[in-house]
Amino acid sequence: MSGPLADPTLFRGLVAETVHPGAPKSGCYRLACVFLLLFERKGCLNLLAIQKTDTEGYPWRNQVALPGGHIDPEDPDALSACFRELHEELGIESHEVIFTGSMGHFQTINDRDLEVFSGFWKGDRAVSHRKKEISRVLNLPVQELMKTHIEKGYHGWIPDVHTLLYPVEDVTVWGVTARIVHHFLEMIHPLRNCLGP
Template identity: 45%
Template sequence: MTSMAPFDVNVAREMIRATEHPDSAGDHLKKASVFMLLRSPETDPTILAILKANNKGYPWANQVALPGGHQDPEDSTSLSTAYRELEEETGIVASQVDCFGSLGHFQTINSTEIEAFFGLWDGDEKEVVYDASEIARIVMIPLAAVVKTHRAKAYSGRVPGWDELLYPVEDVAVWGATARILHYFTELLLV
């Protein structure tokens, strides 16, 4: 796709399923899973994200993230981790998600490997239920804004460093592993 309009759900589904995504770096890293959920793809595609609460000593305080978390021993797969964490953090259940598949594995600077899953969500941000002690608010990221920043900062065709890769949204900025996932997805869209 060379532009954002229109977002074709069937093309995106096939692209995600047919593409070879970043592979796991191995078992020596802590495992986590997240969901990148797209809402309203036909009219105004937005990505559901969360702003972590400003808790003293919490390493992810005030960071924009995709819903997800670390794998628990009772999780049978990375996908089951993503669904469990999604429900715990937002109240969104598996039946509300049309999962297209994995976008691959992304490493953080603290020795964690995140497997990112992509799916469509038919809900509304007002329906999201979260614990205010962990999550400050829901951030709906317009996909068009991500693409605009991607182009304006000339991110296409390269992987910017951690210190450069940044997607501003509202009064916050997406950086770190979440920005790396957005970058990867945007690169897929713009091929």
């Protein structure tokens, strides 16, 4: 793989040049943050995701999500909170991540405002995960996500929550995570040929 999708420096430029969703004006949202982490495995670009536990009454039961969480009062800023959550959830240290910028704000149906940070994970190891909240770690192939994005006609518009679905193997990415993935795929769409056939 070549080009800006595999090069953190060039990808950082792509993130900086893209217009991302801004923070909501209303103050009724609870602040949170997630990491959109890319990594290469066997020559393919992947997105690191998690699946929440199958716990009855848990609002995010079985959902596919990006690693992250709430911003605590003691966190200096949202990025620091995101790195803290990444370490707590998956054991990934900040020095293992090449930070490439903020991809804006996305709101959930339960009044949370997520700031999405992007980066490249330099690790090539299995990660541990917080078993109380996470059932498993997922590697989502970006090429497969882009194929779905194009085949379902998502390019150029934002479908509603019931339409915007990205099935990958035995899971489906939906909700706010699907909207984040959609924004990411729209951002890299002009460079989709870098992903391969």
